[in-house]
Amino acid sequence: MAHPRAHGATPQEHPFAQYVRILGKGPNLSRPLTMDEARAAMTMIMKGEVEQAQLGAFLCLLRVKTELPEEAAGLALAIKDSITLPADAPKVDVDWASYAGKSRQLPHYLLAALTLAQHGISVFMHGAENHTAGRVYSSEALASLGVPAATSAEQACAQLRAHNFAYMTLEALSPRLHQVMGLRQLLGLRSPIHTVARMVNPFGAAFTINGVTHPPYMPVHQEGSRLMGERFAAVFKGDGGEVERRPEKDCTVAFLADGQPGTEEWPALIAGTRDKEDGLELPRLKALWTGEDKDEVAAAAIAGTIAIVLRYSGRAASVAEAEGAAQAMWRDRIKTRIPGAV
Template identity: 50%
Template sequence: MSQEHPFAPYIRIIGKGPRLSRPLTRDEAKAATGMILRDEVDPVQLGAFLCILRVRTEDPQEGAGFIDAVRDHLDRPDRLPVVDLDWPSYAGKVRQLPYYLLGALALADSGIKIFMHGVEGHTEGRLFSAQTLRELGIAPATSLSDAADKLTSGNFAYLSLEHISPVLQRIIDLKATLGVRTPVNTFARMINALDAKNVFQCITHSAYREIHRDCADLLGQRMCVFKGEGGEIERRPAKPVTVQYLIDGERSEENWPATLEADHAAHDDVMDITRLKAIWHGTDTHPYAIAALTGTMAIALRLMDKADTPEEAQAKAEAIWEARNKDTIPYAG
């Protein structure tokens, strides 16, 4: 009789059927994720494990254990910079240009330190942050130490997941093989590798709203979550939005009204990145673009306690946008 593989018990816990299975505890999820990160899991086991979690929907305790293990495996610099906002970017844009990037750069230009991280290329036809930043002349960081250096000397750094955790990047790339996204897409967003004071989150499907907040609570994070545009952290200005907060363990939510008429919410027929440069320089002032980027900035300002109401946050965001240096895109080489 062959000996049972050490990873098999974790699959059994979650896969014994609707009556006998249960979610992993935080410690079990940490142990299972540690084995995955150390490449101690058979590919068949990994596929089964990921698909069971995907079908059943991820559990906050599992997410916290997953993130515990990932953070234990990070190659972090000995001295971390002070970071104001952790900004995950994992979905890519398909209907509108990534206006949120201009909002992030404007906030950085105003003195707010932002660590953005994400992936690219996992879904055909989408425009991802790393590609867009390169087109704007902004070089992504190449490691967590490089990102820390950029944030020490400036206020913005982007780092791809492949440089944070190559194993997690390979799992996300399995979408082409499995046909569905995996739990890594949900929880990689919450790693907060440089211990930012605030964590920005968004969801596409409402069912994930509380998963993100419950997991953040277990991790002791200060965060907010809202329904973004196409899975990216970007305000949809033609729609009202509910923003849910977790501040010092206390939960609250605010309903933000639409700031734009629906007629202005047309899709971009051509995803022309050069338009972003024109918007920054002030030669393109399309109402949707300006409302989307300032609306996103406003939610960030509210999370960071730089405004007492959504209205004040929106006014401050618009003032920061107007005060930007239109001549030069920040951190472009």
């Protein structure tokens, strides 16, 4: 039987309540979180120190006002703090976020990442899956190429050392963050976690790249990454929200070059438009790699994606140089060997 509270006693406020109050006190008294406050709040979330009602309120309040770069940076740093890697984790060149899934076109970005890996540029890819019906996600597409997803950080390290490529689902990389992101089905809203999980860069790669669906989020990624201490980064509106160049469209890339922000325009690679594919036939990915399928539009998407990585990771001095080097990489891939395939 619960004991009645003594007359006049004041109930103790939950430590997390301050962060909900900051965001939700009203139109005149609420304010954004500082980066330190966001980091402290997310640390409590990752440690499971908040009540479910508080977590829902916190995520919804952030979503309604849209997270600022300082908030995104603080949240992402707390997530990064919570991820434990082996002490001998290898150096990684490219951190590649894959959080959207594809519904209109095949995930050509995977062939771009594997081409970079085959040419000695290591790529760690991570992503959330199965959050939206009717989409193809990275692990399923990689499986069609014979490339298994890593189920632990140790396995990812081994794959990176052996093949310069590893992919982990968010569920494997951070079960707690996967659980938090799963609240989308309960709340009916996409939470800020879909933005900040992309920014975590768990292996501390020298360069990070993100694709977004909505261009207004590009400055959040750009400035948030700068506040996190990233030196080289790029974000652009990718096909379906993935890191994949839309070859029929001009492309604006927001980047960090040695910590300094900037934007650059890329012209379309092909004329005309692309229709939605009738069915995303995953075996076509392998046919594209082997050269059996010579789809020039797909090749433009692949090389165009490689070019953005080369340009903003400091491996090309101009758009034209990046595009030429990318086309050569794709042309010269070893068609009989897919990195990591078993």
